[in-house]
Amino acid sequence: MTRLHFRSRARIPIGLVASLSVVFGLAACASGPRPSPSxxxxxxxxxxxSGTPAPTVVQPGAPGEAGRVVTVEGIASQERPSWTQxxxxxxxxxxxxxxxxxxxxxxxxxxxxxxxVHQMGLRMExxxxxxxxxxxxxxxxxxLPYADVVLEEGPMQGTMRGMMDHGAAGHDMSSxxxxxxxxxxxxxxxxLSPDQMEELRTSTGDAFDQxxxxxxxxxxxxxxxMVEELLSVPGAAQDTRVSDFAGDxxxxxxxxxxxxxxxxxxxR
Amino acid sequence: MNRTTFDTPVxxxxxxxxxxxxxxxxxxxxxxxxxxxxxxxxMTEELEPPRLDWNPNDPRIGLSAGWxxxxxxxWNLTKLASMWRPEGFFNPENPGDSDFSNTDIAFAGDFMFQxxxxxxxxxxxxxxxxPVLRTAVVCPGGQGDVxxxxxxxxxxxxxxxxxxxxxxxxxxxxVSDIRVKGVRIFDISNxxxxxxxxxVQSCRGSHTHTILKSPNDDENLYVYIQGTSPPRPADELxxxxxxxxxxxxxxxxxxxxxxxxxxxxxxxxxxxxxxxADEQGDIRGLNPGGVPVPGAxxxxxxxxxxxxxxxxxLGLAGGACSGNGILLDVTDPANPVRVxxxxxxxxxxxxxATFNNDGxxxxxxxxxxxxxxxxxRATDPATWGANAIFSxxxxxxxxxxxxxxxxxxxxxxxxxxAHNGSLIPVPGRDIKVQAWYQGGVSVLDFTDPANAxxxxxxxxxxxxxxxxxxxxxxxxxxxxxxxYGAEISRGIDVFELEPSEHLSANEIAAAxxxxxxxxxxxxxxxxxxxxxxxxxxxxxxxxxxxxRILASRAQAVDRVLSSVESGRxxxxxxxEVASDLEADALAVDNLELxxxxxxxxxxxxxxxxxxxx
Numbered sequence: 001m002t003r004l005h006f007r008s009r010a011r012i013p014i015g016l017v018a019s020l021s022v023v024f025g026l027a028a029c030a031s032g033p034r035p036s037p038s039x040x041x042x043x044x045x046x047x048x049x050s051g052t053p054a055p056t057v058v059q060p061g062a063p064g065e066a067g068r069v070v071t072v073e074g075i076a077s078q079e080r081p082s083w084t085q086x087x088x089x090x091x092x093x094x095x096x097x098x099x100x101x102x103x104x105x106x107x108x109x110x111x112x113x114x115x116x117v118h119q120m121g122l123r124m125e126x127x128x129x130x131x132x133x134x135x136x137x138x139x140x141x142x143x144l145p146y147a148d149v150v151l152e153e154g155p156m157q158g159t160m161r162g163m164m165d166h167g168a169a170g171h172d173m174s175s176x177x178x179x180x181x182x183x184x185x186x187x188x189x190x191x192l193s194p195d196q197m198e199e200l201r202t203s204t205g206d207a208f209d210q211x212x213x214x215x216x217x218x219x220x221x222x223x224x225x226m227v228e229e230l231l232s233v234p235g236a237a238q239d240t241r242v243s244d245f246a247g248d249x250x251x252x253x254x255x256x257x258x259x260x261x262x263x264x265x266x267x268r
Numbered sequence: 269m270n271r272t273t274f275d276t277p278v279x280x281x282x283x284x285x286x287x288x289x290x291x292x293x294x295x296x297x298x299x300x301x302x303x304x305x306x307x308x309x310x311m312t313e314e315l316e317p318p319r320l321d322w323n324p325n326d327p328r329i330g331l332s333a334g335w336x337x338x339x340x341x342x343w344n345l346t347k348l349a350s351m352w353r354p355e356g357f358f359n360p361e362n363p364g365d366s367d368f369s370n371t372d373i374a375f376a377g378d379f380m381f382q383x384x385x386x387x388x389x390x391x392x393x394x395x396x397x398x399p400v401l402r403t404a405v406v407c408p409g410g411q412g413d414v415x416x417x418x419x420x421x422x423x424x425x426x427x428x429x430x431x432x433x434x435x436x437x438x439x440x441x442x443v444s445d446i447r448v449k450g451v452r453i454f455d456i457s458n459x460x461x462x463x464x465x466x467x468v469q470s471c472r473g474s475h476t477h478t479i480l481k482s483p484n485d486d487e488n489l490y491v492y493i494q495g496t497s498p499p500r501p502a503d504e505l506x507x508x509x510x511x512x513x514x515x516x517x518x519x520x521x522x523x524x525x526x527x528x529x530x531x532x533x534x535x536x537x538x539x540x541x542x543x544x545a546d547e548q549g550d551i552r553g554l555n556p557g558g559v560p561v562p563g564a565x566x567x568x569x570x571x572x573x574x575x576x577x578x579x580x581x582l583g584l585a586g587g588a589c590s591g592n593g594i595l596l597d598v599t600d601p602a603n604p605v606r607v608x609x610x611x612x613x614x615x616x617x618x619x620x621a622t623f624n625n626d627g628x629x630x631x632x633x634x635x636x637x638x639x640x641x642x643x644x645r646a647t648d649p650a651t652w653g654a655n656a657i658f659s660x661x662x663x664x665x666x667x668x669x670x671x672x673x674x675x676x677x678x679x680x681x682x683x684x685x686a687h688n689g690s691l692i693p694v695p696g697r698d699i700k701v702q703a704w705y706q707g708g709v710s711v712l713d714f715t716d717p718a719n720a721x722x723x724x725x726x727x728x729x730x731x732x733x734x735x736x737x738x739x740x741x742x743x744x745x746x747x748x749x750x751x752y753g754a755e756i757s758r759g760i761d762v763f764e765l766e767p768s769e770h771l772s773a774n775e776i777a778a779a780x781x782x783x784x785x786x787x788x789x790x791x792x793x794x795x796x797x798x799x800x801x802x803x804x805x806x807x808x809x810x811x812x813x814x815x816r817i818l819a820s821r822a823q824a825v826d827r828v829l830s831s832v833e834s835g836r837x838x839x840x841x842x843x844e845v846a847s848d849l850e851a852d853a854l855a856v857d858n859l860e861l862x863x864x865x866x867x868x869x870x871x872x873x874x875x876x877x878x879x880x881x
Contacts, residue, residue, distance in 0.1 A: 072356035081438030
């Protein structure tokens with residue numbers, strides 16, 4: 001039995017944020033809720049090899065318009081878009097969303113009778129596990145709290161090797177499986193209700209596989225809605241990592257939905 | 269280098285299959301569906317991808333971590349120069365800040381153009397051992413794929429924050445006419461002041477792009493746009509359709525941009541070819557994605573190309589298109605037509621294509637995990653996240669010959685998977701220098717596409733041993749005698765090949781003698797070698813290395829070449845030795861020379877060429 005554990009932890013390296021805000025003029029941090037920027041010294045540049053002439057820094061204009069020579073300092077003083085609350089909520093929320101998918105795929109070994117569902121589910125675990133780590137890293141680098149999702153070692157150990165190797169630091173053994181349901185997360189699009197999870201946990205064979213596919217399509221469709229909602233918030237997804245990741249989620253989960261529909265067709 | 273074989277009695281099964289066996293006792297040996305046949309895969313049984321073999325004493329194992337001070341391991345290369353990213357073009361507090369990531373590179377004359385998510389940089393490489401940053405251009409966009417042709421530079425843009433005016437302030441509105449998703453075209457005739465002359469907007473943006481200067485069209489440059497983001501709303505760009513089952517969907521196509529060389533500001537999309545269509549006209553005609561057979565990799569569906577490599581001299585392009593590798597006939601550059609396709613049960617995401625010089629082999633890369641994940645761990649299969657090398661026949665049919673993966677495991681904090689590279693023009697051999705993100709640089713010989721092997725490498729330890737910061741080499745390309753590595757998080761590295769048992773000084777010199785005016789890895793040039801003594805010696809070294817030439821003949825070749833090199837050319841002697849070589853080639857089967865008539869004939873031809881000068 002593989003179980004999920006969650007715990008929230010806040011890591012807010014204040015010094016990091018302070019120097020960031022100066023080097024890149026992140027006044028736009030005001031649109032990000034926390035932590036608030038403060039002043040500090042720019043990090044001295046240790047990179048420029050001595051003796052080489054300073055480069056020309058150019059900022060072109062729109063097509064047909066002249067560009068201008070600028071200074072590094074000038075560019076740094078221009079306001080650069082920061083992450084927004086919507087970005088942070090998307091990343092933090094998608095960890096929980098992915099975590100529920102892992103709770104679902106964890107049921108496959110003991111309950112599924114379908115090779116197709118096995119393959120789909122186990123690969124889904126690998127990619128969602130990677131993505132959870134990416135989201136955790138993004139939040140940690142911004143000093144934001146995140147859920148530390150840890151897969152407990154269990155009968156799937158042999159197949160999970162390599163995944164555990166780079167699991168989030170620390171294995172919290174205070175098992176609280178089902179925490180994804182807590183804290184209003186049910187409100188996220190596509191999340192399974194406690195009744196739906198219970199239905200999965202108590203079915204086997206073809207009945208499980210059909211339910212699994214239906215519920216995972218519902219779940220993934222919710223992730224597409226989350227991406228769509230993110231992109232509809234003014235100022236959101238200006239962070240490169242967030243926009244690239246949102247695009248990946250959209251592409252991956254669309255592909256998996258198509259796949260699951262094909263698999264589901266054989267039960268109908 | 270002493271290689272040991274990893275001798276494991278039981279080959280590692282795939283995760284999925286092992287899981288099914290271990291956990292449930294259920295093993296249903298049946299194709300997951302019928303698509304394997306649709307895709308042209310000849311798979312009837314469960315897959316068992318081989319695990320990686322490596323030398324446990326490989327110096328790349330155990331390198332210490334560090335952004336600026338990681339340990340390094342190098343073999344058969346010399347590192348000539350390393351240049352950190354310039355101030356303002358990286359985040360000193362976050363090595364993995366993707367707003368500044370370095371991406372692809374292109375070359376023209378004495379300049380290297382380094383794309384990034386923050387704009388592009390122009391390096392003067394007239395002295396490759398000491399590159400000088402000449403101009404840094406601020407123009408956020410992502411991923412900043414870059415190509416050059418004449419006075420034009422093309423830059424890919426796909427991030428929602430990209431602005432028409434190259435501003436860094438982002439685009440707040442969800443629908444905006446200042447957002448750039450597509451390609452920017454710059455006039456770089458003044459290397460110190462590039463001017464943006466055109467922006468061509470597309471529905472899914474431009475993750476990568478590919479230029480094509482066709483010999484059949486002297487007036488235009490063509491740019492193929494490969495977009496991979498969700499389509500933007502139609503109220504931002506008319507005609508964009510996000511629904512995949514709509515006949516006008518923005519998926520399942522590329523965009524073809526025509527750039528009039530006399531007026532590049534008039535660049536526009538002239539075609540949106542449905543290059544995945546089947547014979548019945550279904551635009552979703554190729555790999556639907558998924559797991560074709562038990563144990564196979566999970567493939568992305570073919571609804572986009574990730575990248576395309578044009579090869580104008582062959583009138584072809586190789587497309588790495590998510591779930592398939594395809595070949596396109598591009599003799600009519602505005603109307604690329606698919607002529608063949610392959611799928612592969614080990615491939616997750618078809619990423620890029622490289623032809624060998626004569627086009628008889630095509631190397632495709634698989635970017636399993638998308639480039640930000642560690643996919644070169646000891647536990648990862650040797651055929652996943654690897655290169656797959658196909659032979660190509662005169663009818664453009666492709667057949668799988670073999671795989672090549674970075675032959676040493678990396679840590680789980682190093683993003684690593686097959687990535688961009690280019691050919692090194694060693695006559696008579698197919699050699700490629702390739703980037704593997706934090707896996708470093710690997711130079712491989714794939715002359716025999718079924719038995720590719722490594723001949724040189726460079727690797728740094730991870731940026732961090734605690735966290736994955738996306739870093740490492742995006743591209744490593746050969747340009748006019750040197751290898752340039754674009755490191756995402758660190759900067760630029762320049763390398764020189766060192767002679768070794770695998771590559772002689774003459775072979776390196778023959779490669780270094782090939783000088784191009786421009787180089788874009790995605791518009792592959794056909795290399796030609798002049799008939800010179802060093803080229804002849806490169807062939808001679810190859811023949812001698814394999815014991816594929818008579819010792820007396822090798823001595824005769826060496827004698828006549830020495831005469832030429834010391835200024836005492838004797839055309840008659842050259843022709844005489846050439847005739848002997850040609851006779852050897854005809855009788856090669858009787859001479860127990862390994863049957864390499866081709867190289868004997870090439871050497872003879874070079875000698876005749878020298879004699880004719």
